Amino acid sequence: MLVLVAPGQGAQTPGFLTPWLDLPGVADRLRAWSDAIDLDLVHYGTNADADEIRDTAVAQPLLVASALLSAGQLFPSGAELAARVGAVAGHSVGELAAAALTGVLSEEEAMRLVRKRGLAMAEAAAVTETGMAALLGGEPDVVLPHLEKLGLTPANVNGAGQIVAAGTAEQLAALAEDKPEGTRRVVPLKVAGAFHTHHMAPAVSALESAVAELAPAAPHTRYVSNKDGAVVAGGPEVVARLVGQVANPVRWDLCMETFKELGVTAMIEAAPGGTLVGLAKRALPGVTTLALKTPEDLDAARALIAEHAGLDAAPAEQGAREA
Numbered sequence: 361m362l363v364l365v366a367p368g369q370g371a372q373t374p375g376f377l378t379p380w381l382d383l384p385g386v387a388d389r390l391r392a393w394s395d396a397i398d399l400d401l402v403h404y405g406t407n408a409d410a411d412e413i414r415d416t417a418v419a420q421p422l423l424v425a426s427a428l429l430s431a432g433q434l435f436p437s438g439a440e441l442a443a444r445v446g447a448v449a450g451h452s453v454g455e456l457a458a459a460a461l462t463g464v465l466s467e468e469e470a471m472r473l474v475r476k477r478g479l480a481m482a483e484a485a486a487v488t489e490t491g492m493a494a495l496l497g498g499e500p501d502v503v504l505p506h507l508e509k510l511g512l513t514p515a516n517v518n519g520a521g522q523i524v525a526a527g528t529a530e531q532l533a534a535l536a537e538d539k540p541e542g543t544r545r546v547v548p549l550k551v552a553g554a555f556h557t558h559h560m561a562p563a564v565s566a567l568e569s570a571v572a573e574l575a576p577a578a579p580h581t582r583y584v585s586n587k588d589g590a591v592v593a594g595g596p597e598v599v600a601r602l603v604g605q606v607a608n609p610v611r612w613d614l615c616m617e618t619f620k621e622l623g624v625t626a627m628i629e630a631a632p633g634g635t636l637v638g639l640a641k642r643a644l645p646g647v648t649t650l651a652l653k654t655p656e657d658l659d660a661a662r663a664l665i666a667e668h669a670g671l672d673a674a675p676a677e678q679g680a681r682e683a
Contacts, residue, residue, distance in 0.1 A: 361446035361447075361622060361623045361624050361625050361626075361668065362444065362445050362446055362624075362625070362626045362627070362628065362664075362665060362668045362669045363445070363446060363447045363448070363449070363619050363622075363624050363626070363627045363628075364431060364435075364441070364445045364447075364448045364449075364461065364627075364628050364630065365448070365449050365450065365451070365454070365458075365627060365628070365629050365630070365636045366423075366424075366427035366431070366448075366449075366450035366451070366454030366455075366457035366458055366461070366629070366630045367423065367427070367450075367451055367454050367629060367630070367632060367633060367634070367635050367636055368423070368450070368451035368452030368453050368454045368610075368635075369416070369419050369420060369423060369452060369453050369550075369551050369555070370549045370550045370551055370635070371423060371632045371633075371634065371635050372413050372414075372419050372422055372423055372426075372550075372632060373410070373413075373632065374408060374409055374410050374413065375405075375406055375407070376405065376426070376631070376632045377390070377401075377402075377405025377406055377422070377425075377426060377429075377631075378405070378406045379654045379655055379656075380405075380426070380429055380430065380631065380654075380655060381402070381405075381406065382655070383433065383655055386429055387402065389429065390402050390405070390425060390429065393421075393425055393467075393468070393471045396468055396471060396472060397421060397471050397472055397475040398475075399417075399418065399421055399475060401421065401422060401425050404418050404422050405422055405425070405426070410550070414550050414551070414552060415482065415552060416478050416481050416482040416485060416551070416552045416553060417475075417478040417479045417481075417482040418478070419453075419478070419551075420453045420474050420475075420477055420478035420481070421471060421474050421475050421478055423453055423454065423457075423632070424453060424454070424456050424457045424460075424470060424471060424474045425471065426630070426631045426632055427450070427454060427457035427461075427630035427631065428457055428460055428461070428467055428470070428630075429631070430630045430631035430633075430652045431457075431461055431630045431652075433655070433658055434628070434658065434661055434662065434665060435461075438461075438462075438463045438580055439580075441461060441462075441580075441581060442463075442580040442581045443669075444665055444669035445581050445669065446581075446582060446622060446623075446624070447581065447582040447583075447584050447591070447618070447619060447622055447624070448461050448462050448579075448581050448582065448583055448584070449583070449584035449585075449586070449615050449619075450586075451516075451586070451610060451612055451635070451636055452516070452555065452556065452586065452605075452610050453474060453477070453478075454630075455585075455586055455601075455602055455605065456470045456473060456474045456477070456602060457470065457630065458583060458584075459576075459579075459583070459598055459599070459602060461581075462579035462580055462581045462582075462583045463577050463578075463579060463580045463581075464576045464577055464578070464579050464583065464595045464598045464599065465574065465576060465577075465599075469574060473567075473570060473571065473574075473602075476566065476567065476570040477563070477567060477570075477606065479566075480562070480563035480566035480567060480570075480606075481553060481555060481560055481563045481606065482552065482553070483562065483563070483566075484553065484559060484560050484561070484562045484563045485552050485553025485554070485555075485559070485560075487559070487562075488528060488559060489528065489529040490526065490527060490528050490529065490553050490554035490557075490559050491526070491527075491529060491532055491548065491549070491551065491552070491553065491554060492515060492516075492524050492525065492526040492532075492548075492549045492551050492553075492554060492555065493524065493525050493532050493535060493536070493546050493547060493548045493549060494516075494522055494523075494524050494525075494546070494547045494549060495522065495523050495524070495525060495535075495539070495540065495543045495545075495546055496521060496522055496543065496544050496545045496546075496547065497521050497542055497543050497544035497545070498521070498523075498540050498541070498542040498543035498544075499542055500517070500523065502540050502541055502542055503523050503540045503542075503543065504523070506538075506540035506541075507523075507525050507535075507540075510527070510531050510534050510535055510538070511527060511528075511531050512525040512526065512527040512531050512532070512535060513525065513526050513527060513554070513556070513557040513558070513609065514609055515554065515555060515556040515557055515609050515610065516556065516609065516610040516612060517609060517610070517611050517612065517613050517614075518610075518612045518613060518639055519612060519613030519616050519617075519639060519642075519643045520613075520616075520638075520639045520640075520641075520642035520643040521642065522639065524549065526554035526555060526556065526557045526559075527554050527557065528554070532548070555606070556605065556606065556607065556608055556609050556610055557607065558607060559607075560606045560607040561607050563606050563607070564603060564604065564606050564607050567602075567603040567606060568603055571599050571602075571603060574599060576595030576596055576598060576599045577595045578593060578594060578595050579592070579593065579595065579598065582622070583598055584615050584618050584619070585598070585601050585605075585615075586601075586605055586610045586611060586612065586615060587601050587604070587605060587608065587611065588611055588614055589611055589613075589614025589615045589616075589617055589618040590618070591618065612636075612639065613643070616639070616640065616643050616644060619644065619647075620644060624644065624647055625647060625648065625668050626647060626648040626649070626650075626664055626667070626668035627640050627644070627647055627648070627649045627650070628649075628650050628651075628652065628661055628664065628665070629649070629650070629651045629652060630652055631652040631653065631654075632652075632653065633650075633651030633652045633653055633657075634651045634653065636651075637649040637650070637651040648664060648667075648668065650664050
């Protein structure tokens with residue numbers, strides 16, 4: 361059973377879209393989305409430096425566009441994806457790519473919504489100097505009380521020995537000086553705010569207004585939610601979760617548990633892939649993984665699809681821990 365996943369913020373690197381623009385039709389799609397959301401995705405995906413693409417309002421649309429473009433090379437239509445993929449999920453902002461890939465939103469709707477999401481979260485982040493840091497190693501029953509003591513939020517519980525803390529600059533500085541017992545490293549992330557915490561509450565209100573006119577469809581393929589790892593079968597429920605998730609922790613550990621319960625045998629991570637595959641290698645032993653980094657990875661991905669796709673491409677309404 362094949363799972364398709366889309367990465368979250370922090371996965372972007374300067375110029376990562378450059379090789380994808382050589383593929384037929386990609387540049388035209390990217391320019392059309394750029395016009396729709398008033399953001400030059402071609403420039404930011406090819407020529408912008410690390411600081412420019414660290415901007416939340418830029419990084420989020422860029423990552424969703426990249427996931428849609430790269431996944432589209434493997435699954436040109438929703439029908440083909442539904443026939444070959446058992447479940448789809450995205451990490452944080454990657455959930456908007458997952459919503460488009462499963463047909464809940466159109467690609468343009470997802471791009472317009474992620475643009476509004478990025479702007480709203482950037483505005484919320486500007487109120488207080490905040491950020492995020494990954495804790496590598498350590499047991500959750502030790503790490504989580506330690507974060508609470510420092511006033512930090514476990515914004516991403518990623519599994520595989522990784523929890524991401526979020527909070528003010530002062531709180532993160534205190535964490536760097538006072539790591540939880542058993543934690544090997546504390547790594548600051550390339551993000552501009554304390555996402556998935558109460559600091560993002562203003563962005564939730566902005567998104568509630570942004571989705572009011574949408575008419576989301578039911579997903580044609582199992583959609584696995586960051587909120588609790590549940591398979592969500594209703595389009596409006598997917599969108600409601602997308603809005604609320606901005607200010608609530610990402611439970612990627614539970615998403616991977618659901619993949620396991622569904623019988624995952626292989627995982628493909630859309631571009632710019634690598635982060636989620638790394639987590640899966642530790643948390644899902646025996647599962648074959650592939651990260652789409654450049655178009656050179658497409659042939660290997662197609663071979664993986666041929667081997668694993670369709671073994672359990674069940675309808676979206678079937679799955680583990682349904683919402």
